Amino acid sequence: MIIAEIGTSHEGSKEKARKLIDAACDAGADYVKFQWVYASEILHPDTGFVKLPTGNIPLYERFKELECPVSFYKEMLDYVHSKGKKFICSPFGLQSLKELLEIHPDAVKIASPELNHYKMLEALADYRKNKCEKTPVILSSGVSTLSDIEKALSITGKDNVSLLHCITSYPAPENEYNLRLIKNLSNILGIPCGVSDHSLDPILVPALSVACGGTIIEKHITLSRKTSGLDDPVALEPEQFGFMSHIVNQAKATLNHYGIETGTKRIIDQISEQFGSEKVEKVLGTGIKELAPSESLNYGRTNRSLHFMKEFEKGHVINEEDIGILRTEKVLTPGITPEYYDLVIGKTLSRNVKSGSGVQFEDLM
Template sequence: MIIAEIGTSHEGSVEKAKALIDASCNAGADFIKFQWVYAEEILHPDTGFVKLPTGNIPLYQRFKELECPVSFYKEMLDYTHSLGKKFICSPFGLKSLQELLEIHPDAIKIASPELNHYPMLKFLAEYRKNQKEKIPVILSSGVSTLSDIEKAITIVGKQNVSLLHCITSYPAPEEEYNLNLIKNLSAVFGIPCGVSDHSLDPILVPALSIAAGGTIIEKHITLSRKTEGLDDPVALEPEQFGFMSHTVNQAIASINHYGKDAGTRRIIEQLSEQYGKEKIQKVLGTGIKELAPAESQNYGRTNRSLHFMKAFDKGHVISKGDIGILRTEKVLTPGISPEYYDLVIGKTLSVSVENGAGVQFTDFFQSN
């Protein structure tokens, strides 16, 4: 399965979105993927700035600019289906998930930072519970531990669920991809596994992931790397994406023709001739699940934690609207895990807290 991740590269333009869908189809994608963005589901307004060619822009403002109405996503779904392809989308909170389910996508992708958005995962699991043919779910596992992945799969289940190995770094170094982890994750959790690739090379990680047992390739696509989409600098332009799809299909054909073991050896030998044996072995890695060096500093900041949505005085009793399940990102301090969301609702603050601050246990339980 080849997924073309359009994400927000359309920048809210219906015409550009359709041009990206056309390009993705022509470049060999099976699934066309979008992101259903509401800024308030992702970030606190004071989260910090993102550096763009036009200057430093508040990250929250940038996400606000990428918000689209439900009708936009429905039109993209219909257009994708009209071209004989499947539509997949990432929600980032309960509102976007509920609206996405209402337009009946072909699959739902949970992005790496949302792997610990437990209220959203629980809502999705409850929705799937009563479905005879459960809607496919793809979980991405960048900036996560083995325990994080296990918690998410325990909630969502394994039926029609796949996993993507990922490095949450833009761009991600090929040598840190540890693609031998693909078969190990698949064996540990008993579900298919592939790779979400943020590296710049259109060939190396995608083709080698097939040799490593991967069943899904996800890669960003853009009409031009010079445009201002948040992920455009690490995306493939259509010609590159087409080259990637061709190479991946060649790798699959090699395994089908020569058999799994011989076909795998052949792929590795061919890539070793092109990139060198030492680099190929580095990309394949140890197969042990660890945070990649490029993403380790993002753990706790890119994935979700609890944040205060306003400043509150000591003695305030916390209600649901007071706490956000957000990415910390740039300048704020990470809070405790979303698994404690229900625990803090109804609790009384023992200290005053600042707007946007990460929620800490010590905000409620001060030692003498």
């Protein structure tokens, strides 16, 4: 399965979104993927700034600019289907998940930072439990531990669920990809695994992921790396994406023709001729699940934690509107993990707290 991640590269333009869909389909994608963005589901307004060619702007405001109505996504789903391809989308909270499920996507992708958004995972699990046919779910596992993945799967279940090994770094260093982990994760967890690739090369990680047993490759696509989309600098342009699809299909054909053992060796040997055996061995890695060096400092900041949405004084009784399950990102302090959300609601504050600050156990009586 080849997923072309458009994400928010369309920047709200239907015309650009259709051009991206056309490019993805022509470049060999099986699935075309979008992101259903509501800024308030992702970040606190005081989270910090993002560097863009036009200067530094508040990250929250940048996400606000990327919000689209339900009709936008429905039109894109219909257009993807008209091209004979499948539509997949990432929600980032309860509202976007509800609206996404109402248009019946071909699959739901849970992005790496939302792997511990337990309230959203629970809502998704409830929806799938009440349907005769379970909507396929793909979980991404960047900036996560094995126990984080197992916790998420304990909520979603494993029926029609796949996993993407991922490094949450933009761009992600190929040497840190540890692709031998794909087969190990699949064996440990008992579900199909692939890779979400944020590296810049169209061949190295995608081809080797097939050799390592990967069943899915996801990569960003853009009309041009010089445009202003948030992920455009690490995306493949259409010609590169098409080349990647060709290489992936060649690798699949090699496995089918020669069998797993001989086919895997042939793929690795061919890639080693181009990139060098030392480089390839580093990309293949140890197969042990660890945080990659490039993402380890973001653990607890990129994924979700609990944050106060306003400034509150000591003695305030916390209700659901007071707490956000958010990414910490830039300048705020991470809070306790979302698994404690229900415990926090109804508690009384033991001290004054600032808007945006991460919830700490010391804040609660």
